[in-house]
Amino acid sequence: MKSNSSANPSDGIRSKVFWPVALLLVAVLIAIAFVHSRSRTPPPAPSEESVATAISNVATIPYRATPSHPSHQTLFEAEPETARLISVMLDKSVALQVRRQAARSLAKIGTEEAMAALKSALTNDNPPYVKAALAEGLGQCPNPESADLLRQLVNGKDETTARGAVRGLAARGDADAANTLGNLLFNDQTPLSVRTEAALGLGDVDLPTAQDLLMRAVTQIHDEDILESAIDGLGRRPFSETEDFFRNYLNSPDVPADAKVLAIEAVRDADGDVAPFLSTYLNDANPDVRAAAKSALDFLDPTPTNSTAGKSG
Amino acid sequence: MTTPFKIKLFTLMFLVANVLTLRAENISGSYSNDCTSLVKLWDLTGTYTEDNGIETESITMNMDANGVITGNGHFDLTDDADSVYLAGDANISGKVTSAGKVTRVKLTLKITSGTGTVTGYDVTFLSTLNESFEVDDLDRMLIGKASGKIKLTVPAFGKTRSVPVPTGSVAANLPDEVDGNWGLTMDATPNGTKTGGTGVLNLSNGKTIDLGVTGTYSSKNDQSKISLKNADSSKSVALSIVGQSISNNLSILSLKGKALGQKLQYSTKTK
DSSP: OOOOOOSSTTOSHIIIIIHHHHHHHHHHHHHHHHHHHHOSSOOOHHHHHHHHHHHHHHTTHHHHHOOOOGGGHHHHHTSOOHHHHHHHHHOTTSOHHHHHHHHHHHHHHOOHHHHHHHHHHHHSSOOHHHHHHHHHHHTTOOSTHHHHHHHHHHTSSOHHHHHHHHHHHHHHOSHHHHHHHHHHHHOTTSOHHHHHHHHHHHHHOOSHHHHHHHHHHHHHOOOHHHHHHHHHHHHTSOHHHHHHHHHHHHHOTTSOHHHHHHHHHHHHTSSSOOHHHHHTTTTOSSHHHHHHHHHHHHHHOOSTTTTTTSOOO | OOHHHHHHHHHHHHHHHHHHHHSOBOOOEEEEEEOTTTOOOOOOOEEEEEEOSSEEEEEEEEEOTTSEEEEEEEEEEEEGGGTEEEEEEEEEEEEEEEETTEEEEEEEEEEEEEEEEETTEEEEEEEEEEEEEEEETTTTEEEEEEEEEEEEEEGGGTEEEEEEEEEEEEEEEOOTTOSOOEEEEEEEEEETTEEEEEEEEEETTSOEEEEEEEEEEETTTTEEEEEEEESSSOOSOEEEEEEEEETTEEEEEEEEEEETTEEEEEETTTO
């Protein structure tokens, strides 16, 4: 099977996979420069120059290929071109991904002209995911009006836009944003897709109150979709901050095995050295928990010796 | 009996007979329903490829009946102009979930063998990338964001560093065969007001999941309640259907349950 190839070079699986690869490349080059600058035995000057040139040239490849990534915003925003971004955002003949990026960039500019265009775009017949991107961009908008706009959007009728606004609030990451996300999470009148997005968004907010809200949701909200999202949200936080919670959760006799499996999956993807923690559940009494721990460890370290101590599923 | 009265009586009997023949019945026999118009069911299984001259990528993902995704991929980056040559293999793990109106895809890409050269210097790297998508049914895309970390080694300098990969937006077109289409077939044998039988959940990519069928018929409300669950001991599919069977056509009034990690919900009342 083969995917439908896109005429636009910015479309396709490359956008999903190439971006990470491109990011990798940029990170590689940055790291090379970093390591290079710290090297006690620097290579000869000609080589140093050639690496620096490569860094300079190659770092722009992703931008040239796909002008849609925040890591390249500085290139994009050096010349705001508000009118051009408005035109691209509203142009139905332009690829959705490019329109989304224009909307996001426009929101980040935040001038009065940009804000007027954004408000107009939100009320017009634009694709939901363009509006969602716009709302995401408002999370990094310097205009003081943006916070109020985001609070309106999270309660709007269009759930796709509301979820984008939730991600925008998560990007703001301040106490007010955390409070708004918490209210959405605990409000049973909020659409389920938005409540779960709020849980995921709180996972990205670097404030203790955000983690407290998620832990409270896990214990107080019994909807299994929200529970899963709250656990996933906790999994997005540094493992050093959530280890105690996950240990207590996984060791609790009152937590069903299905939920423990979700917790193990979340821990697997958390930032930190999670393997020693997961290894302790290779011998859990529940076979589903054991299997989840083994699966997680196998993925983290595909070498065949990592989980031989555990019982098989 | 006058002639006009006879006509009226005849007409009345005809109408009653018509009503009786339109009345639903317990499910019996073979049924085939395309459920796509009720609610989409996504199987992301497929191979995704891209080649723009500098980069070539190929990723194969397989999704099981629980919505769990596994797969692998390979990428090559050949940039002669900048003397950058990178290649790597990635293991992929993830899952599909849904909540209300949104279907989410969570993927983790683990690059375990990244190698290459940059202006003649050998580099190796490991990387983990976490990606979160929503399925955009309208435009048939995955839309989301990605972040992660990379562990880079430059042997020439004898150094290894870990570098975070900042959050960025990502998107991918869905392969042609990933269209959310699905259907159900059933062979039912009635026993009084109850029924039993077998069924199959059919995905548009040709995958099938065998199901067991049980049900009851209520003449009071003229509806059948049908339960479909995995024929084997797995618990990946559990669907409850309320419908009316008329002349071996099942009209689905409501559908609720889970399959492929997704919650499915449809009702004629809420549509």
